[in-house]
Amino acid sequence: MAKAVKKQALGRGLSALLKDPENDIKSVEDKNADKVVGNIIELDIDAIEINPFQPRSNFNEETLQELSTSIKELGVIQPITVRKQDYGKYQLISGERRLRASKLAGLQTIPAYIRIANDNDSLVMALVENIQRHDLDPIEIALSYQRLIDEIELTQEQMSDRVGKKRSTIANYLRLLKLDPVIQTGIRDGFITMGHGRAIINIENQEAQADIYHNIVSQNLSVRETEALVKSYHESLNPTTAKPSAKNNSFEVGETQKKAFTSFFGAKVDVKVDAKGKGKISIPFHSEEDFNRIIKLIGG
Structure with a gap:
């Protein structure tokens, strides 16, 4: 118990250090940086801004409230991670659920790991942290990968190395963004799975995509049934690609x-x-x- 109290006091002491204008740490080479970077520090919640690179955009209010209740009783067990910005300002890298729940619980401060990172590092860290620790829906993951490509100009191969995922896995997520927006929403809301989406994406016409999507939802079709439906659609467009029938050798008896x-x-x-x-x-x-x-x- 004494160790826990000592650790908390240390965090508060470092927090006071960060509030001293003469100790404004901006890089790992600055004075006292070694005392701050990588350590757990009690930060004012109001000094932390949400990460604009945060992959997660949907938060279940019920589970947030449950986490808030737990924090009221036990405190924040796992610190959030932030990066140092201007004097007295921090940007969230990971832990938005904990931050939101702490605000609901009425906390004024929250324990946080301090990092010094540029925007690119912050984006990659936020993506990796969230994919590994939270249940992001497939579309959120796909959008996150797309941001890495657009904003950091990574190839799928480079991104595979950075986030620890197979290139084929990344490619499968990115293909979901070619789906009709209504279908993307259906995946996010859980009406269909990523497997259904991967089957539908083989159809280029978005109206046809929407028709098959409605069939999946209304008839509760499985992924395999959806694949068969997509195959039938393609065969209807290209009858010459359908399996040729056997040659007719019949004759009439006069x-x-x-x-x-x-x-x-x-x-x-x-x-x-x-x-x-x-x-x-x-x-x-x-x-x-x-x-x-x-x-x-x-x-x-």
């Missing part, structure tokens, strides 16, 4: 030929031919004596 059979066997013979040119000849008989007569006719 009336003259049928009469010849009837005359020879002394009974009305039924002749059937299928599409492949295969068929059967049915010869009726009415008794054992009639059967033996037919056998003799065919040389039996």
Whole structure:
């Protein structure tokens, strides 16, 4: 217990150091930087601004309230991470749920790790922290990857190294952004899964995408059923790509030929031919004596 009190007192002491204008730390080379950077410090909540690079944009109010109640009782167990900006100002890198919940709980200060990072580092750190620690929806993840590409100009290969994800995984997320906005919203709201989205993305026409999306939701289709629906759609557009039917080798048996059979066997013979040119000849008989007569006719 004594150790916990000492740690908290240390955080408050460093907090006072940061409030001294003569100790405004802007880089790791500044005086007292080693005492601040990487340490846990009690920061005024009002001095922390939300990270504009934050990948998460949706927060469940019910779970936030539950976390707020826990913080009231136990305090903030896991510190947030911030980066030092101007004097007395900090920007959140990760931990927005904890910050929001702490505000709901009425806290004035919050424990925080201090980092010194440029905008690019802040963006990458925010993305990695959130993907690894929080349940971001697929569209939020895709938008985060797209920001790394647009704002830092990373290739998918470079991004794979930075965030520790396979390049193919990153590519699959990014493809979701080609979906109709209504479908993207459906993924974010949980009406369909990322698997459904990956199937629909194979259709370029957004109206057709929307039609299939509504079928998925209304009929509660599985991913496999959705893939079959998309396949049928493509086949309807390109009938030549559909599986070719077997060659029709059928032929007709003329009336003259049928009469010849009837005359020879002394009974009305039924002749059937299928599409492949295969068929059967049915010869009726009415008794054992009639059967033996037919056998003799065919040389039996």
